[in-house]
Amino acid sequence: xxxxxxxxxGAETPSAGPNSRRDFLMKAGIGAGVxxxxxxxxxxxxxxxxxxxxxxxxxxxLGAPVDFPDGMKFLPDERLFVFREGKTFHAISAVCTHLxxxxxAEALSKVEEASVEGxxxxxxxxxxxxxxxxxxxxxxxxxxxxxxxxxxxxxLSVAVDDxxxxxxxxxxxxxxxxxxxx
Amino acid sequence: xxxxxxxxxxxxxTPAPPSAPGVHPKPFWSFRPRSDRxxxxxVVSNFLLHWFPAKTYKPSLDWNYSFWLGTAxxxxxxxxxxxxxxxxxxxxxSVERAYGSVKDIEFVVTFGSxxxxxxxxxxxxxxxxxFLHLVRVFLTGAYKNGTGRGQRREWNWVxxxxxxxxxLFLSFTxxxxxxxQLAYWAVTVGTNIASSVPFVGPEMRELLIGGRTIDQxxxxxxxxxxxxxxxxxxxxxxxxxMWRIRKDGGLAKADRxxxxxxxxEAPPAKTKTWSLLGVxxxxxxxxxxxxxxxxxxxxNSVNDLVRRISIVVLGTFAVVSILxxxxxxxxxxxxxPMITPNPAKAxxxxxxxxxxxxxxxxxIGSFTINGAFLGGVILxxxxxxxxxxxxxxxRSPAGAAGIWFHASRKRQNLxxxxxxxxxxxxTIVGTFLRGPYWNFYWPWQAWPELPTRx
Numbered sequence: 001x002x003x004x005x006x007x008x009x010g011a012e013t014p015s016a017g018p019n020s021r022r023d024f025l026m027k028a029g030i031g032a033g034v035x036x037x038x039x040x041x042x043x044x045x046x047x048x049x050x051x052x053x054x055x056x057x058x059x060x061x062l063g064a065p066v067d068f069p070d071g072m073k074f075l076p077d078e079r080l081f082v083f084r085e086g087k088t089f090h091a092i093s094a095v096c097t098h099l100x101x102x103x104x105a106e107a108l109s110k111v112e113e114a115s116v117e118g119x120x121x122x123x124x125x126x127x128x129x130x131x132x133x134x135x136x137x138x139x140x141x142x143x144x145x146x147x148x149x150x151x152x153x154x155x156l157s158v159a160v161d162d163x164x165x166x167x168x169x170x171x172x173x174x175x176x177x178x179x180x181x182x
Numbered sequence: 183x184x185x186x187x188x189x190x191x192x193x194x195x196t197p198a199p200p201s202a203p204g205v206h207p208k209p210f211w212s213f214r215p216r217s218d219r220x221x222x223x224x225v226v227s228n229f230l231l232h233w234f235p236a237k238t239y240k241p242s243l244d245w246n247y248s249f250w251l252g253t254a255x256x257x258x259x260x261x262x263x264x265x266x267x268x269x270x271x272x273x274x275x276s277v278e279r280a281y282g283s284v285k286d287i288e289f290v291v292t293f294g295s296x297x298x299x300x301x302x303x304x305x306x307x308x309x310x311x312x313f314l315h316l317v318r319v320f321l322t323g324a325y326k327n328g329t330g331r332g333q334r335r336e337w338n339w340v341x342x343x344x345x346x347x348x349x350l351f352l353s354f355t356x357x358x359x360x361x362x363q364l365a366y367w368a369v370t371v372g373t374n375i376a377s378s379v380p381f382v383g384p385e386m387r388e389l390l391i392g393g394r395t396i397d398q399x400x401x402x403x404x405x406x407x408x409x410x411x412x413x414x415x416x417x418x419x420x421x422x423x424m425w426r427i428r429k430d431g432g433l434a435k436a437d438r439x440x441x442x443x444x445x446x447e448a449p450p451a452k453t454k455t456w457s458l459l460g461v462x463x464x465x466x467x468x469x470x471x472x473x474x475x476x477x478x479x480x481x482n483s484v485n486d487l488v489r490r491i492s493i494v495v496l497g498t499f500a501v502v503s504i505l506x507x508x509x510x511x512x513x514x515x516x517x518x519p520m521i522t523p524n525p526a527k528a529x530x531x532x533x534x535x536x537x538x539x540x541x542x543x544x545x546i547g548s549f550t551i552n553g554a555f556l557g558g559v560i561l562x563x564x565x566x567x568x569x570x571x572x573x574x575x576x577r578s579p580a581g582a583a584g585i586w587f588h589a590s591r592k593r594q595n596l597x598x599x600x601x602x603x604x605x606x607x608x609t610i611v612g613t614f615l616r617g618p619y620w621n622f623y624w625p626w627q628a629w630p631e632l633p634t635r636x
Contacts (some may be wrong), residue, residue, distance in 0.1 A: 048389060055394050076520030099374040099554050101367060101522040130524035131371060132540040133620030146543035146553035
């Protein structure tokens with residue numbers, strides 16, 4: 001076959017060695033394989049992150065204000081407690097802030113009048129979580145147990161079209177929030 | 183194995199070799215080998231037996247050293263795969279129909295309730311068995327490299343830690359498939375624990391449940407994990423785990439048996455011949471070898487090892503099958519996203535975690551760390567991390583490998599046992615002493631009557 005001669009000084013492509021064409025092709029091949037595997041793995045994982053959320057809407061009509069008794073009404077679908085005191089309403093979430101179980105309301109033997117964030121509030125219930133025993137006072141403040149923060153208060157409004165109460169489960173409000181009907 | 187080998191020609195007068203030298207004389211192996219050669223043949227020619235060594239050190243077979251907990255765990259895993267197959271054809275992974283299909287399995291399908299009970303009881307026992315296996319391996323220092331060459335026992339221990347985590351994930355994904363109240367609230371709590379990790383938590387939860395609310399995507403994800411990814415992963419690791427035991431020279435207890443043993447002359451064994459003269463004269467060269475496997479220290483794997491493994495595996499199957507006749511599998515009310523049962527308890531092997539996430543919410547000044555993160559993520563991670571690296575922290579001598587409660591490992595054994603006892607204590611508190619609203623009740627105290635619905 002051909003006679004092998006030493007490459008002249010400064011030759012660019014020696015047939016073997018760290019910078020040879022063979023070495024380059026091998027590295028390119030392995031690199032392409034790695035890129036393909038990582039790419040496919042990444043694509044597979046990414047496909048599992050949902051792009052569309054079919055969650056229930058966060059703004060929900062709860063019913064006419066007259067359907068709410070004075071005191072507390074639990075709405076299981078929204079996991080929400082709606083409180084009424086005459087013409088004022090407020091809503092507290094029933095989702096425990098510890099690990100997301102539904103807390104249960106327990107009627108107080110004696111209604112308490114309290115001042116929450118500078119506004120008077122009638123406390124009729126307290127809340128307890130069945131999963132890990134967190135306890136909340138009537139305005140949703142965490143008292144004992146593992147709950148790290150108070151139950152969420154949600155924004156209430158009145159629907160323009162039919163006058164129903166509307167809760168916005170995406171809008172947390174302070175403990176001084178009241179919806180007062182005219 | 184150890185020993186040097188040298189081919190020498192056979193003495194004249196040895197019996198004639200089989201007609202085709204080098205080929206196993208019989209198409210089948212024997213479970214009643216009449217010679218060492220036949221015993222070895224079984225290991226070589228049987229696919230299921232080929233993962234055993236030809237010879238086993240006698241102490242490896244002791245009942246009261248390993249208690250065969252690893253074998254029992256593997257048997258339970260195989261039983262779970264087997265009993266899972268019919269369930270795979272009967273269960274429907276849809277939020278509308280999952281509960282109904284499990285109810286059908288329980289009440290309509292012939293033998294359905296028994297198959298489900300076998301699957302469930304085997305799962306419970308497997309959690310217990312792998313846990314006890316881990317305890318045994320720790321207390322005997324069996325993750326330590328002894329006197330053998332090329333041992334990597336610490337890596338087999340790491341494999342084991344991964345496998346116990348996979349076992350727990352398999353249990354978790356399994357008990358939520360019926361989509362009853364237990365299932366739904368377990369997913370809620372479990373994925374909220376994942377969600378409590380700072381920064382990436384909510385994204386992790388979204389990836390786990392396939393959205394922001396627990397729904398069809400969640401069930402399907404956990405179902406696929408339960409029937410494909412987790413068992414495949416555990417099966418692969420199991421095979422690797424077993425292979426490593428052989429590479430590490432068997433059980434740690436057997437290590438010392440190789441120490442100080444004299445090289446002895448093995449009886450000459452005939453081997454195949456490639457020489458025409460050998461074939462023509464009916465002479466085959468024989469292997470003369472010296473061996474460290476003294477005959478009084480080893481037994482043939484066929485049949486001594488096979489017999490004990492069969493006893494353990496079949497015994498495990500029998501125990502589970504009989505228990506399944508008497509212990510019915512519970513099925514709670516269908517999943518109700520609105521009402522959390524009171525109390526909402528995880529299965530017993532997670533109750534220590536449920537107890538810990540209850541007790542670990544910390545307030546530092548105005549800053550609160552959720553117990554979900556501290557007790558549900560940080561603490562288990564620390565425990566698992568310590569377990570994983572322990573073989574490298576254990577400074578006891580190699581001679582402590584494979585001995586129950588070796589004196590040089592006294593302190594670490596005590597600490598380990600203390601942690602085990604704490605976990606058990608939390609489990610007992612969670613199981614027996616927690617009532618509605620996770621309040622503390624002594625067993626003799628009646629739980630208050632509470633409305634089941636608000």
